[in-house]
Amino acid sequence: MALDFTGATIDKLIVHRVGNKMKGDEMVLSQRCADIRGDSLPTLLGKFFFQRIKENEAYNFYHINDIGFNEIYQYVKSIFCGLVSFEINSQNIAKQLYEVSTHPNIRTGELCIAFIKGVTLNGVVYDSVGIFKTESKESFLRISGDENKFTVEWEQGIDTNKLDKGCIVFNTQMENGYNIALIDSGSSIDTKYWTEDFLGIQKSNNDFNKTKTLVDACKEFTKKDYIGEKADKVAMLNSVVEYIKTNPIIDLGDFTDHVAKQANRSEELKFFINDYAEKKECKNIDNFFVNPSALKNIKRSIKNFIRLDTDIEIKINSSSEDNIKYLEKGYDENRQMHFYKIYFNEEE
Incomplete structure (x- = not known):
C-alpha cells in the first residue's frame, strides 16, 4: 500500500479524554470540534498523525460473525456516509474505547478523531478518518516576559514525535471493511487492546x-x-x-x-x-x-x-x-x- 500525505489536510478534529474503566478513570467527551485554524498548527498536526504510519501493511475491519457487528466499522461508515454528525460518531467511538480499556497497563489519554481530505492511496486520492490516541506526556518549560522580566513555568504536554497508537481508515473497499493503515506502536498490549478489542481489524489478505x-x-x-x-x-x-x-x-x-x-x-x-x-x-x-x-x-x-x-x-x-x-x-x-x-x- 503506497501512501502520500503531501496534499493531505485535516478538515475536522475532535478530542476526547478516555481513561481506564477498570481503574474508575473518567471519560470526558467534547461536544464540538477543535479550532485548528492557523499558519503552523495544521502542519504540526499532520506531522504528528502521519509520521509513524505502517504503509507497508494493509488492514481491514472484520467480525467473526458479520462485519456489520463491528461497532467502529459502523461509526466510521456513518462518518463517510454523513448519516449522523461527525461529533456524535466520534463520541460513540470514544465510548467503545472506554469499554475495552480494562487492562491495568492502559493509561488515560487523549483520543483524537480527524476527518482528513487529500490522502493518496495507491495513486488515488481519498477522504479518510483518523483515530489516534496519545497517553505519553512530556515536561517542558514555558518562558515568557517583557523587557524587564522573564517568567519560567513548568508544564506538561504532548511530544509531537511520540504518537502512541492510531490508524487511518480510507473511504474505499467499504464492503470489505475499508482499507486501513496502522500506526506502529511496538507494544504487544497495544496490539491486543487497540487492534483486536477496540478496532477489530485484521491484516488484509492481499x-x-x-x-x-x-x-x-x-x-x-x-x-x-x-x-x-x-x-x-x-x-x-x-x-x-x-x-x-x-x-x-x-x-x-x-x-x-x-x-x-x-x-x-x-x-x-x-x-x-x-x-x-x-x-x-x-x-x-x-x-x-x-x-x-x-x-x-x-x-x-x-x-x-x-x-x-x-x-x-x-x-x-x-x-x-x-x-x-x-x-x-x-x-x-x-x-x-x-x-x-x-x-x-x-x-x-
Whole structure:
C-alpha cells in the first residue's frame, strides 16, 4: 500500500479524554470540534498523525460473525456516509474505547478523531478518518516576559514525535471493511487492546501481505536447522529474491522446487511456508501475484552476507544463483580456525 500525505489536510478534529474503566478513570467527551485554524498548527498536526504510519501493511475491519457487528466499522461508515454528525460518531467511538480499556497497563489519554481530505492511496486520492490516541506526556518549560522580566513555568504536554497508537481508515473497499493503515506502536498490549478489542481489524489478505508472508517464512526457515551452512542459507534467500523479481505470479510448488533445490529441502520448505502462513492468518498463499511495493522492501530486508568474528564480511550477490559454488569452507588444523576459500578469475 503506497501512501502520500503531501496534499493531505485535516478538515475536522475532535478530542476526547478516555481513561481506564477498570481503574474508575473518567471519560470526558467534547461536544464540538477543535479550532485548528492557523499558519503552523495544521502542519504540526499532520506531522504528528502521519509520521509513524505502517504503509507497508494493509488492514481491514472484520467480525467473526458479520462485519456489520463491528461497532467502529459502523461509526466510521456513518462518518463517510454523513448519516449522523461527525461529533456524535466520534463520541460513540470514544465510548467503545472506554469499554475495552480494562487492562491495568492502559493509561488515560487523549483520543483524537480527524476527518482528513487529500490522502493518496495507491495513486488515488481519498477522504479518510483518523483515530489516534496519545497517553505519553512530556515536561517542558514555558518562558515568557517583557523587557524587564522573564517568567519560567513548568508544564506538561504532548511530544509531537511520540504518537502512541492510531490508524487511518480510507473511504474505499467499504464492503470489505475499508482499507486501513496502522500506526506502529511496538507494544504487544497495544496490539491486543487497540487492534483486536477496540478496532477489530485484521491484516488484509492481499498480494502485498502474501508476498511479505512468503518471504518472512523463508527467512524463518533459514534460521532453523534444515540448512546447515551459512553460505547455503544466504544462497537460498538470494534465490528467493531472484525468483520473485523474475516471476510476477507465485506458484508455491514451483517456488519451493526452485529456491530449495540446492539444499534438497523443497517439501520441507513448502510445509513450513503453509504452516507459517496459517499462523499468520494469510490465506490462499499457493498462487498469487507478486506485489511490487513488497518486492522493494524484500530487497532491503534480505541479508546476503556472511559476517565473521574476525570483523570480515563476505557478500554473496543475488545476480547469479550458482555463484555459491565459488565459495569453499574448510578448517585449518594448525590455526584451529575455520576458513573460506574464494575462487575467481580477475579482480574488478
